[in-house]
Structures are given as structure tokens and as C-alpha cells.
Amino acid sequence: MRLIFLHGETDLNAVTFLSPVTEEIKLVEERMRSQADESHADLRAALEHLLAAGGKRIRPTLSLLVGNMLGAPLEKVVTLGAAVELLHTATLVHDDLIDGSLLRRGMATLNARWSPPATVLTGDFLFARAAKLAAETDHLPLMKLFSETLATIVNGELTQMFTSRGLINRDNYYKRIYAKTASLFEMTSRAAAMVSPVDDTVIESMRDFGYQIGMAFQIVDDILDFNGEQAAVGKPLGSDLHNGLVTLPAIYFAEANSNDPDIQSLPSGGWTHTVNMTRLVESIRASNSSKQAMCEAEQHVEKALGILNTMEPCAERDALENLAKYIVDRKV
Secondary structure, eight states: OOOOOOTTOHHHHHHHHHGGGHHHHHHHHHHHHHTTTTSOHHHHHHHHHHHHTOOOOHHHHHHHHHHHHHTOOHHHHHHHHHHHHHHHHHHHHHHHHHHTOOEETTEEOHHHHSOHHHHHHHHHHHHHHHHHHHHTTOOHHHHHHHHHHHHHHHHHHHHHHHHOTTOOOHHHHHHHHIIIIIHHHHHHHHHHHHTSSOOHHHHHHHHHHHHHHHHHHHHHHHHHHHHSOHHHHTSOTTHHHHTTOOOHHHHHHHHHOTTOHHHHHGGGTGGGOHHHHHHHHHHHHHSSHHHHHHHHHHHHHHHHHHHHTTSOOOHHHHHHHHHHHHHTTOOO
């Protein structure tokens, strides 16, 4: 049976999945802030600015909930959560610079305040500190997984930059969103299980759980790029398409409208024509392509919920269920 997600429950789900780990998230943020204690004053200020940008801290929350559900030592999952969130923050710093973004969540990005070299170096510093925290888990397989995930993310960004512009291809899209987003969710959930007293079957289940919600998360991001509230999304609607990136709503539209001249122009650089792409964005918004894409996101969440059903009932399992539902029910 296909699940129906009610879009009035976003805030409730968010509060519910955060509530079991509210105090632990504070510990994660303390660990993150402490990484710049002995560094240059401007680096400390930059990290504080980045942390002040907020966000739901979904990735460290995932680490804490999985670890607590499976009996992991709190210190290890706090350290893992800080490592994952610093890694995520570092990728955002570099992404904003690459994309020329001046705002994120309504706040000025680092590259809006600093020069490109300083911004790059700050991102590099955060990557280094994230790796240091991963090493502090004293778990060699986790450290290897952490480095492999970073390589996956960077390779995905390079692939997107050099070979994906204007490409209408599902396989390419799924590989891109795995590299960009799902790989980090997958690593977080898997790593939290790896430092827990569980067997390989449970570790694999948690890896799959992270993969499923990570894929759903990015698909919903891509839907919001067309249909979200611009002030909340923090960038012009359809910005991916204007940058030549064909995401799932556009793929559904292209499959149903292969003779559309704006669609036909994409592989030959049509995405560089602002007027044409603005028209295409409006055509996609007026179609049911985003609803079709949302069905895919919900299918991933259904699979994630099925995995959780194999776990013993507990408050953390309930919170993970609410986290999974929140992912397809958020507005930003």
C-alpha cells in the first residue's frame, strides 16, 4: 500500500524527530565549535558564522538516533555527528563559492564576505577538522568509509561540472544525487551502526536506510527548486535548470514532452538562454512532473520505513520514522 504523507505535519515531524536528541545535538555543536579554538581569529569567526546559519542538523541527528537505537557509546556518535556535519558544512562552503551563491538560508554566504582564496582555505580547514574528528572515533573502517565518501562527493561534483550540463538522463541523475547527497546520509547511518554492538546484517540495514532517505532528500530538494517558496529556498526558482542541471521534475517533463523546443535545445547548450529556460521552468511548474518526482521520493521513504520495521520498537526508532516522513514533507 502506498503511503500518503500529509503536508500539514512538517513542523510536528521535525520537532518529534529532534526531541530525543536535543541535548546531544548541543554536544555536537560544542565539538564543532571547539575545532577552531586554537586557530586564527578569522577562522573562528567564520565557523561561528556558518554554525549560526542554523539548519535542522539532520545528519548528526541521524547519527545520534541510529547510534542510540543500537546502543553505541554516546561519545563516539557525538564525535561522528560533529565530523559529518563539519564535512557537510565544508561542502556547502565550496558549493556556494562554485555557484556564486551570496545567500544561504537567508544569511550571507562566506564567499559573500570573504575573497575566493580565503573561502577555499576555510573549506579546506573544515575538511581537515572533519577528518580529524572521524579519526577520533578510533575506528579504522569508519575512517576509511569517511574518506571514501568525501572522494565520492568530490568526484560527483566534478562529473556534474564537466559532463552533466544539459544531459537528460535518469541514470546520470541518480548517480549525481547519490554522490552529492545520498552518499553522506548512507555513510552517517552506516557509520553509527559500525560503532554499535550489532552484526553486519544490522549495519547493512542501516546503510540502506541512510541511502533511501538520502535519495528522497535530494529529490525533494530538486522539486523545491521548481515549486518551493523562493524566499525559503534561498535562490531563484529553477536555478538548477538555468545552470544546465536537469533534475527529476525536468526529466519527467522531458519524457512526456520530447518535442518541446526548449527541451530539445538542452543537450546543445540551450540552458544558457535565460528566456528559453525561464519559459521551460514555467512549463515544468504548470505540469504534474513535480508530483511524479514526489512519488519517487515517497517510494524511497516507504523502503526506509520498511527497514525500520525490522528494528525493535523504541523512542529512537519512532524518531527515525518521523525523520523519514519529514524529508518528503518539508518546505525547504
